Every structure is written in C-alpha cells, then in structure tokens.
Amino acid sequence: MRIGIVGTGKMGREIEVAAAGRGHDIAWRLDSKGNVAGKGITPDRLAAADVVFEFTAPAEAVGNLLALAAGGARVVCGTTGWSAELPRVTEAFVRGGGALVHAANFSVGVRHFFELATRATRLYAPAGYAAYLVEEHHAEKRDAPSGTARTVATIYEMETGRTLPVTSVRAGTIPGTHRLVFQSPEDDIEIVHRARSRAGFAKGAVWAGERIAGRTGVYEFGELLKEAVVGA
Numbered sequence: 001m002r003i004g005i006v007g008t009g010k011m012g013r014e015i016e017v018a019a020a021g022r023g024h025d026i027a028w029r030l031d032s033k034g035n036v037a038g039k040g041i042t043p044d045r046l047a048a049a050d051v052v053f054e055f056t057a058p059a060e061a062v063g064n065l066l067a068l069a070a071g072g073a074r075v076v077c078g079t080t081g082w083s084a085e086l087p088r089v090t091e092a093f094v095r096g097g098g099a100l101v102h103a104a105n106f107s108v109g110v111r112h113f114f115e116l117a118t119r120a121t122r123l124y125a126p127a128g129y130a131a132y133l134v135e136e137h138h139a140e141k142r143d144a145p146s147g148t149a150r151t152v153a154t155i156y157e158m159e160t161g162r163t164l165p166v167t168s169v170r171a172g173t174i175p176g177t178h179r180l181v182f183q184s185p186e187d188d189i190e191i192v193h194r195a196r197s198r199a200g201f202a203k204g205a206v207w208a209g210e211r212i213a214g215r216t217g218v219y220e221f222g223e224l225l226k227e228a229v230v231g232a
C-alpha cells in the first residue's frame with residue numbers, strides 16, 4: 001500500500017516503522033506546520049496514497065477528517081478525544097465515498113481487555129463488589145480520561161446503570177496502563193493492561209489500514225476484528 005501520514009509525532013513515527021515492516025511505502029507525511037487548518041490535505045496527496053493514517057491531537061482531528069472525507073480518502077484515525085463529533089464525521093465519509101476506521105485504542109490486547117471487563121462486571125457487580133479504574137499515561141497526553149478508560153466506563157455503565165469512578169495519572173513516559181479493580185471488604189480483583197511500547201497500537205492500526213483499502217464506510221476497529229475472527 002501507499003501510505004500518507006497526518007501527524008508525525010510519537011504514533012506517526014511508530015506507524016512508519018510498522019508499515020515499513022509490512023512492506024508498505026510511505027508516500028507522504030504531514031506535520032502541523034505543513035497542515036494549518038487541514039490545508040496540507042490536497043487532491044495530489046490524496047491521489048498518491050491508498051490509506052491515510054491520522055494521529056494528531058483532539059482539537060485537530062475533526063478538521064483533518066472532514067478534509068480527508070471530502071477527498072474520498074481511506075483513513076485510519078487513532079486520535080482520541082473527538083468522539084462527540086463522530087456522527088458529523090461519519091456523514092462526511094458516507095457523502096465522500098471513502099472509508100474510515102477509528103478507535104481510541106488499536107491494541108488487540110486492549111480489545112480483549114474490554115471483553116474481560118464486560119465478563120468481570122457481570123460477575124462481580126451483582127456480588128456487591130465496588131469497581132474503579134485507574135489509567136496512567138505519559139505527561140504529554142492531552143485528553144483525560146483516556147478514550148480506552150471511557151470505553152470501559154461505558155461498558156460498566158451499560159451493565160450496571162452506575163458510573164465507574166475513573167482516575168487519570170499523567171506522568172513521565174508511560175505508553176498506557178489501565179487497571180480495573182473490583183473490591184469487596186474481603187478481597188480485590190484487578191485486571192491490568194500495560195502497554196510496553198506504542199508498537200502494539202501501530203501494529204493494529206496498520207492491520208486496520210490493510211483491511212479497509214478498497215472498502216467504503218465507517219468502522220470501529222472492534223468491528224473489523226470481529227469480521228476477521230469469524231472469517232467474513
């Protein structure tokens with residue numbers, strides 16, 4: 001695949017490594033200076049890339065996605081903190097005839113963590129256990145709680161009708177840790193996902209890019225994984 005990259009920060013660089021490892025070519029990359037108000041997303045660039053990866057910042061993602069959608073691009077977006085705008089972005093991709101796969105977390109390990117969170121909530125909440133979640137990320141992460149923590153909180157709320165207390169820590173260089181705890185007067189149960197690096201996020205994102213090349217529509221990463229598991 002020919003790849004375009006919007007956002008050349010930690011994840012953009014990690015995507016390059018993962019994509020090169022899969023034999024893909026980096027056609028172009030855009031940093032913030034080359035893309036003020038989404039102006040770097042030009043028809044020439046879009047024609048030169050089969051899939052575009054958008055990993056920027058919460059305040060930038062929607063503008064970039066709307067520009068990419070208008071050009072009919074196929075896009076993998078991992079930027080977090082813009083999910084309230086998903087309906088508008090979805091409409092733009094449907095209108096533009098391109099494709100989008102989005103996720104707050106492209107790690108396959110985290111996807112299974114969501115399944116464990118669902119199962120554990122079903123077991124421990126009715127048994128009277130109190131639950132909370134602590135998420136830890138590096139000091140530069142702009143949104144809090146993380147998109148992953150929000151997903152776990154939504155799972156918990158859907159299962160119990162109650163709010164999951166979430167605490168966010170922003171410090172040092174932590175790639176991302178989520179610890180879901182169920183607590184009773186007698187014992188604690190902890191389910192922990194600890195990313196060792198950003199490589200797992202990039203691997204999942206590149207896999208998602210390979211899945212949507214040649215497709216149209218808007219997908220959440222989990223939908224593509226489920227399709228792959230059942231062989232659709």
Ligand SMILES: NC(=O)c1ccc[n+]([C@@H]2O[C@H](COP(=O)([O-])OP(=O)(O)OC[C@H]3O[C@@H](n4cnc5c(N)ncnc54)[C@H](OP(=O)(O)O)[C@@H]3O)[C@@H](O)[C@H]2O)c1
Pocket residue numbers: 006007008009010011012030031032033035036037038055056057058060064077078079080081103104105106107140141198201
């Ligand atoms: N879904 C996942 O699996 C996953 C995993 C990790 C991180 N993330 C999310 O991905 C996003 C990026 O994370 P990161 O760790 O790579 O952050 P980062 O290191 O801060 O990189 C973001 C980059 O985007 C650039 N940028 C900002 N606005 C831009 C624009 N309009 N056009 C082009 N580039 C622009 C920034 O440039 P300047 O520095 O010049 O502003 C910066 O280089 C965050 O929202 C993070 O939460 C998602």
